Amino acid sequence: MNEYDSDRIHNALDVELTGNPKDADYIIVNTCAIREKADQKALSSLGRYKHLKSNNPELIIGIAGCVAQLYGKKLLKQMPYLDFVLGPRAIPNLPQIISEIETKNTRKIDISFDIEEVFEVNPFHEEGRVSAFVSIQQGCNKRCAYCIVPTVRGNEVNRPMEDIVKETVYLLSKGVREITLIGQTVNSWKQDKYKFGDLLRTVGELEGLERLRFTTSYPRDITKRMVDAMKEVREVCSHIHLPVQSGSDDVLKLMNRTYSRQWYLDSVNRLRDAIPDIAISTDMIIGFPGETDSDFEQTLSLLDEVEFESSFSFKYSPRPGTVGEKLAKTDSIDDKISGERLSIFQEKQKYYTLKKNLERIGKIEEVLVEGFSKHDNNYLFGRTTHNRIMNFEGGGNLVGKTVNVRVEEGLPNSLRGVIPN
Ligand code: SF4
Structure with missing residues (x-):
């Protein structure tokens, strides 16, 4: 999603990229707030550019993305060299913001959610790319206890099918062969009578498309229509990224993930019954407040049961204003214990990733x-x-x-x- 937003920023400015910050007229740091580490990294990277202003007073430095949305005005106060703060939903307003800074010599903040155009057709496209993203959804209506996304990206807005098709056709005309549909809970996409499965069929039929992928799926939003489309549309790849986050029912409940371990396993079985060779990858949060040794054992046993092809796994880090942050005040897991659990999980995952890769030999x-x-x-x-x-x-x-x-x-x-x- 952030990569896609970086392209939107580039597209909105319609300027050339330079590999050297010293040559830049604009430096925009696009940010992710999903974990504390990413958030801190983004802020410290901004500091690296401030000295460039002494040689080039015209240089405009901005921060975009979820960290910008999260801290808003505070950033302008803390960083006198910063010219603007731009939330992810306000990207289409960027040209106007830049023009005001340039003409009125002012500083700007735009973290509004209520702009009409949250999607733009014909995003920036670098010639020669084989694979491209198409955003079909902004924001999220779920309320996972650890997650800051609904706060920084707002509620779910689904993009009309017509626009999705238009952008895909444009990308295919530029030589793209693989499209990845992206959304926070991509498979909850809907428009009137159309559901995600219908979208897969419509996009899958477009001429010139070789492959169709999508990410990220929410387990509770898997439907028969979606699974049937995945099975029947040749272009849809045999892979799904299906974040589970924990193997323990107690932790899933605390996380407000709205499904149980068994529900998740049933979803995996439904997918494998329809597409026996499907690859399943996942996300896992280790050390969520309240996670006991036995909860963690269940996470390991889920990995044994599903044998994920790969996973993104992280130590839990509290995000401001979330329910998880409150839970962490009383029930946080010792950092050392979380770290140990994470290593154990990752070692086991390495075993399964290698096992799956070895199984492909000769195919x-x-x-x-x-x-x-x-x-x-x-x-x-x-x-x-x-x-x-x-x-x-x-x-x-x-x-x-x-x-x-x-x-x-x-x-x-x-x-x-x-x-x-
Ligand atoms: S589904 Fe949960 S984890 Fe995913 S973006 Fe929405 S709130 Fe965050």
Whole structure:
């Protein structure tokens, strides 16, 4: 979502990017507030640019995204060199903000939620990209106890199907082959009689589209229509990112995730019954306030039961104004214990990721080639339908194409293969 927002910021300004901050006329730090560490990192990175103003007094420095939304005016007070603060929903107002700063020599803050255009058609698009995001939803109506997203991104707003199709058609005309539909709870998307499954079918049929992905799904919003579309539309990839956050019913309840462990497992089974080879990845929060040893054991046993392909796992960190923050005042988990639990979880996950990669050896995988590997120029890289990275030898003419690759090696985080003769 943040990557997509960075593109929207670039698009709104319609300027060239420079790799060197010293050459910049505008420096905008786009931020994430999901965890305390990301939030602090964003703020400290801003400080690195303030000295550039002494050489270039015209330089405009701004902060955008969820940290901007969260701290608002405070940031202008704390950082006298900052010219503007811009919330994620206010990105379309950026050109006007810049123009006022330039003409009136003022400082600006826009953290409004109530602007009409929360989506813009035809976002910035860098030539040569094989894969692109299309935002179908802003904000979130769920209220997970640990999460700051509804506070900083507002309630759920679904983008009309017509606009989603228009943007996708535009991207396909620019050579994009893979679209990832993005939203905070992407599969809760709806518009009148249309539900997410209908959207998958409509976008999946667009000419030139090779692959369709979506993220992030909410377990309670999985429907038969969605699963049927995933099974029947050839372009929809065999992968779902389905955050569970904990394997313990007690913790899920405290987190206000609105489903139980069994509900989640039933959803996994429904998906696997329909698409037996589907890859399932997840998010896990370790050390949520109140998490006991036995709760953590249940998280480990859920991992054993599902055998996730991969997971993003983090130590819980309290976010301002959330229910989790209140719980942490009385029931926080010792940092050392959370750290130990996180390492145990991650070690187990590594085992399953490698196991899944080793199981692919000898199989022929369809790979959409994205470019040359950063580590070795002789190798191309791309993704399989299961969202695994595959490296293999080949020429630049294959970039943007789907090729069959036989898996030769299963590595901890990727596959290595060859194009069969
Ligand atoms: S579903 Fe929960 S975790 Fe996801 S964005 Fe909404 S409130 Fe946050």
